[in-house]
Amino acid sequence: MPELPEVETVRRGLHRLIIGRSVARVSHDTPKSFPNSPQDVHSFVVGASVTDVRRRAKVLMIDLSTLYTLVVHLKMTGQLVLVGQTRFGAGHPNDSLVGSLPDKSTRVTIDFVDGSQLYFNDQRKFGWMKLMPTDEVPHMTFMKKVGPEPLEADFTSWQFAARFTRRAKTSIKAALLDQTVIAGVGNIYADESLWGAHIHPKRLVHTITAAEFQHLYTELRIVMNLAIDKGGSTNQNYVNAEGKRGSYMDFARVFRREGLTCPHCGAEIIKFKAAGRGTHICPVCQVV
DNA sequence: CACTTGACCTGTCCGC
DNA sequence: TGCGGACAGGTCAAGT
Numbered sequence: 001m002p003e004l005p006e007v008e009t010v011r012r013g014l015h016r017l018i019i020g021r022s023v024a025r026v027s028h029d030t031p032k033s034f035p036n037s038p039q040d041v042h043s044f045v046v047g048a049s050v051t052d053v054r055r056r057a058k059v060l061m062i063d064l065s066t067l068y069t070l071v072v073h074l075k076m077t078g079q080l081v082l083v084g085q086t087r088f089g090a091g092h093p094n095d096s097l098v099g100s101l102p103d104k105s106t107r108v109t110i111d112f113v114d115g116s117q118l119y120f121n122d123q124r125k126f127g128w129m130k131l132m133p134t135d136e137v138p139h140m141t142f143m144k145k146v147g148p149e150p151l152e153a154d155f156t157s158w159q160f161a162a163r164f165t166r167r168a169k170t171s172i173k174a175a176l177l178d179q180t181v182i183a184g185v186g187n188i189y190a191d192e193s194l195w196g197a198h199i200h201p202k203r204l205v206h207t208i209t210a211a212e213f214q215h216l217y218t219e220l221r222i223v224m225n226l227a228i229d230k231g232g233s234t235n236q237n238y239v240n241a242e243g244k245r246g247s248y249m250d251f252a253r254v255f256r257r258e259g260l261t262c263p264h265c266g267a268e269i270i271k272f273k274a275a276g277r278g279t280h281i282c283p284v285c286q287v288v
Numbered sequence: 289c290a291c292t293t294g295a296c297c298t299g300t301c302c303g304c
Numbered sequence: 305t306g307c308g309g310a311c312a313g314g315t316c317a318a319g320t
Contacts, residue, residue: 076314125298127314236299
């Protein structure tokens, strides 16, 4: 569920909260969630301080002063939550979605010297946190294959359309979800942007016109920028670095709104399966 | 190579 | 109340 806007929201929170903090101790459970050896953790994490928090696509990178990086993918149910002096510093306590930590979903706990803790929680264990030298991160298979960042200032609608030519015979929704085409798009913002561009998700890529690609490019950027502004979408259990919900779902036009009316034409929103995912459209505004 | 499907997990919800 | 099954969705391996 965490897509580009949610991961970016976590990045901004962590960037504000943990840079400069020094690691006192690390504990973790399964190799699946954290595959590195205790020796590596002791050598390159304990005693290190956080120097930067970066994002590429849906992947977070916590850079350490040892020139090692904790690379994190939240997949569907991952959370990175800091508990410490600043946790209740802002916002309303009712915004919080997490109880006391650690809990049964906690996979990794990083204790900082100042007494705060960073928890990596992941109910379904699809996510992971990996330690590797910072200069090796760009050489990960994922990093080499992933497409361009859709919100970068120099990313044009021409480049956007050109990325899809390789996937001419698949559906536009499957292509949007393909991380090697465009980085960071997931199920929520695929549905929202396709609604905004009046494109049916099952349309084949080669039938999409240049004007429609232009429209989709614009809608995708509008929707993702709005979602970042709203702190992301909390559909199930996404929370930011302070354990708080995002509010984009209050602004969603079709996602998870089956049976409600289309904000554009008033028709009833329907749900079906496309590209293997639950898919929401207005059957009047979006036709095959 | 392009494309689709199933596997990875756990919790929740729905019908019986 | 319990119980089985569908569903949630990001990515990769394995299939056609």
